[in-house]
Amino acid sequence: MGQGRQPQAEDQAPTGQEDRQTEKAQEASRLSGILQPVYEEILNDVKQGTKIWADETGWRLKGKLWWLWIFANERSAYNWPDRTRGGPVVERLLGEVFFGILIVDGWHAYTKIVCARQTCMAYVLSFARYAPSSTRFPKIAHFPGNMARR
Numbered sequence: 001m002g003q004g005r006q007p008q009a010e011d012q013a014p015t016g017q018e019d020r021q022t023e024k025a026q027e028a029s030r031l032s033g034i035l036q037p038v039y040e041e042i043l044n045d046v047k048q049g050t051k052i053w054a055d056e057t058g059w060r061l062k063g064k065l066w067w068l069w070i071f072a073n074e075r076s077a078y079n080w081p082d083r084t085r086g087g088p089v090v091e092r093l094l095g096e097v098f099f100g101i102l103i104v105d106g107w108h109a110y111t112k113i114v115c116a117r118q119t120c121m122a123y124v125l126s127f128a129r130y131a132p133s134s135t136r137f138p139k140i141a142h143f144p145g146n147m148a149r150r
Helices: 016-048 087-094 108-112 121-133 138-142
Strands: 051-061 064-072 077-082 097-104 114-119
Touching: 016 064, 016 077, 051 087, 064 087, 077 087, 087 108, 114 121
Parallel strands: 051 097, 097 114
Antiparallel strands: 051 064, 064 077
16 A cells, blocks of 8 residues: 555644634624614614713734724613724724714823713722822822822
8 A cells, every 4th residue: 555645734623613613703793783773773772872981902813912992872882893982983984973972091092072971980990099199290299188198
């Protein structure tokens, strides 16, 4: 018998686990298509609010950094995964103009749309807690009554 080439990974039939993963991916894709109108309705509801709270947080997906954005009003919350953390995401989802108040932290991406903005209280309280010890803002340590210690 002659020596043939060794079987390669691509020559082998998929395992049962690979079949299940493929099936799950196909099901998720199909479900995504079915739920797309619902997802769009949620975003439209968020955009109809008089106030939108917005934030983003990073997480790793297969070793790559992604950003999970959230936009919420009193009734609905819309989550959007994206590879970027920039202003174009905000503009693409909320539009160029929002006629309500956008409540956000200090991230520059939120300045890309025309709207009234308010700083969220979590950001204000965090700033108040850590700023007095900061050498970047020495005058804040002498803020009247040093509110950070109250």
